[in-house]
Amino acid sequence: MRYRSAMPVRVLLFASYAEALGQDEVAIDTPVHATVADVLAHLRTMPGADRLPPQPLVAINARYARIGDAVHAGDEVAVIPPVAGG
Amino acid sequence: MRYRSAMPVRVLLFASYAEALGQDEVAIDTPVHATVADVLAHLRTMPGADRLPPQPLVAINARYARIGDAVHAGDEVAVIPPVAGG
């Protein structure tokens, strides 16, 4: 096992958030033992990320998750704008 | 004008009430200045009328009416069983 190594995570952006960052998918590397909060912190270094709210809804592998939930290698993390279906 | 004369009234019966009296329409004569109560009293002298409830819903000329409402010559009085539409 390689501790301290980078861990690849796919981040999905939708609707106004995708518009804000100019892309709907970002591949990032996070430390192992990273949480959703770490992923968001990484995202906030990107141009346009100032338009994300302080506490966006998030999902891990297509299920709603909490900001403190652990993220694992290969996970798909989604940042979910206020939903507007119907 | 002929006071004290008989006044023709058409009485409509529906559903279980028509079944009870064996007919769906009755032509009766009531005194002038009669009310719905008088019409019902007349109806109660007929065979099967014991199956009518003490205070049935009534209508005069296709509008809900009260037991004390006046009935006029040529009126159509309906005795309305509990409705069951829908």
Place this chain on the structure above:
Amino acid sequence: MRAAIVTQPIDVATLLAEVAALGHGATSLFVGTVRDTHAGRHVTGMEYKAYEAMALHELTAVVAEAEATFPGTQIVCEHRVGELTLGEASVVIAVAHAHRASAFDACRFVIEELKRRVPIWKREHYVDGTRAWIDPTAPAPREAHA
């Protein structure tokens, strides 16, 4: 608005089209159908009978009251009379509005008021060939009335 007592099968698509408008974002439709069971008895068919002139008057009044109570709703309601087979629609109510709350509430209003005051009666036909006029005010032996 439109209210009608009809003798032919009710066409849901027609009613939906009738209330459609570009300003409407929500449509609530209610369909009442003939069930195969009532109060624990197996039903084979149903006969609806109306005091037609009065039923049309009351149904029209109910629909008008619903549109007045929920401003902006567009409502169409048809109630069928005559002999119906199992699964056939006895009543259809279509309500459209800009928003869903009024559409739902007005649709519910119409069916509740219709059942409370529109002079229509139904006679169930049973497997054994007997028939009985339904009295919704009578206590049901095994289940609540639809």
Place this chain on the structure above:
Amino acid sequence: MRAAIVTQPIDVATLLAEVAALGHGATSLFVGTVRDTHAGRHVTGMEYKAYEAMALHELTAVVAEAEATFPGTQIVCEHRVGELTLGEASVVIAVAHAHRASAFDACRFVIEELKRRVPIWKREHYVDGTRAWIDPTAPAPREAHA
């Protein structure tokens, strides 16, 4: 029960037929359609976008919860994604039950929960050619959200 995210026009008759059963006396249908106005702006079209895998999961969960909350209901729901024109159905919910109260309540439950948690977004197209993703949590300047 059935829940689906679809790209083709939703056929109301298909959904109604799908929930029909001889034991059902009541069907509540909800249709959400694209309006020509929102928050005082004239809308010319709408684009719906879903996080598809998650949207299907959540929509299925909502329908399953509705059937569990209102036992005896049979529910089908389709939500459309892609480009829609004015008046087209974005969502249709059909709920059948023996009795009307559960049919209405379950139908309302599904649309409310869907709007609360199913990850679908919509972008309005305006007369001036601009487009905007809708945030239902933002205060609307002139009217409440549909």
